[in-house]
Amino acid sequence: MASLAEDLKLALDRGAFARALGLEPDGWQEELLRSSSDRVLLNCSRQSGKSTMTGVIALHRALYHPGSLILCLAPALRQSQELFGKVLGFYRDLGRPVSPQGERKLSLELDNGSRIVTLPGSEKTIRGFSGTSLLVLDEAARVEDELYFAVRPMLAVSGGALMMLSTPYGKRGVFFEEWSGGHGWERYEVPASQCPRISEEFLEEEHASLPPFIFRQEYECSFEETDDQVFTTDMIDRAVTDEVKPLFGTGG
Ligand SMILES: Nc1ncnc2c1ncn2[C@@H]1O[C@H](COP(=O)(O)OP(=O)(O)OP(=O)(O)O)[C@@H](O)[C@H]1O
Ligand SMILES: [Mg+2]
Numbered sequence: 567m568a569s570l571a572e573d574l575k576l577a578l579d580r581g582a583f584a585r586a587l588g589l590e591p592d593g594w595q596e597e598l599l600r601s602s603s604d605r606v607l608l609n610c611s612r613q614s615g616k617s618t619m620t621g622v623i624a625l626h627r628a629l630y631h632p633g634s635l636i637l638c639l640a641p642a643l644r645q646s647q648e649l650f651g652k653v654l655g656f657y658r659d660l661g662r663p664v665s666p667q668g669e670r671k672l673s674l675e676l677d678n679g680s681r682i683v684t685l686p687g688s689e690k691t692i693r694g695f696s697g698t699s700l701l702v703l704d705e706a707a708r709v710e711d712e713l714y715f716a717v718r719p720m721l722a723v724s725g726g727a728l729m730m731l732s733t734p735y736g737k738r739g740v741f742f743e744e745w746s747g748g749h750g751w752e753r754y755e756v757p758a759s760q761c762p763r764i765s766e767e768f769l770e771e772e773h774a775s776l777p778p779f780i781f782r783q784e785y786e787c788s789f790e791e792t793d794d795q796v797f798t799t800d801m802i803d804r805a806v807t808d809e810v811k812p813l814f815g816t817g818g
Pocket of ligand 1: 589591617
């Protein structure tokens with residue numbers, strides 16, 4: 567059990583909290599842990615540690631902000647479970663018991679009234695959860711836009727924080743839109759080359775064996791043209807010019 571002084575330090579310093587869990591944060595992770603922004607976008611390479619760091623942040627909030635409701639969503643339940651599994655693992659590392667019931671229900675309820683709840687990313691599952699203090703969307707590039715539109719007003723009422731983390735998945739969807747033009751976000755871009763756990767040799771091998779656009783997407787934070795697009799977005803942008811007046815009146 568940590569002493570009161572140690573516990574106070576962990577409450578105030580999320581970097582120290584990560585270290586207490588056995589993780590030495592990478593540069594961007596340290597920056598994220600120090601940040602007090604409540605709108606965060608992580609556009610990161612595969613395996614760079616985005617789910618892990620978000621798990622640390624989720625657990626920190628639950629432990630040190632009594633009564634918090636934290637929702638973890640992803641496009642499929644399996645993906646939200648992965649994030650939840652990390653949170654549970656950390657919680658156990660701190661020597662705290664997890665009831666089998668909580669594990670089954672994919673939710674962790676703490677003595678201080680905080681709850682971490684895992685849901686599959688569908689608009690229907692999220693309705694009814696009010697008072698959320700942190701909402702995490704993992705694999706956000708693959709989350710349905712409707713889900714995002716359903717959660718935004720909910721956060722407006724609760725004043726909750728929103729974190730969207732993903733590897734890119736084409737020039738489409740809310741993650742792409744927010745990354746490229748949304749307001750009020752703190753943005754982190756983390757290519758594989760910045761991850762100390764991904765070797766240069768591994769990346770060279772991947773580069774040689776994957777189609778170039780997949781490599782750029784998975785490891786270089788690049789929003790590639792979607793497979794089903796016959797014309798590239800750039801071609802469309804160049805073709806569509808606002809110098810041409812519409813043939814029919816637009817009412818203005
Ligand atoms: N700072 C760190 N120190 C040590 N290990 C770390 C650190 N950050 C992440 N890891 C480890 O790196 C691995 C990948 O982390 P994680 O699953 O969070 O990555 P991800 O970006 O979510 O990957 P994916 O795109 O596959 O979902 C995990 O084994 C995790 O424990
Ligand atoms: Mg992940």
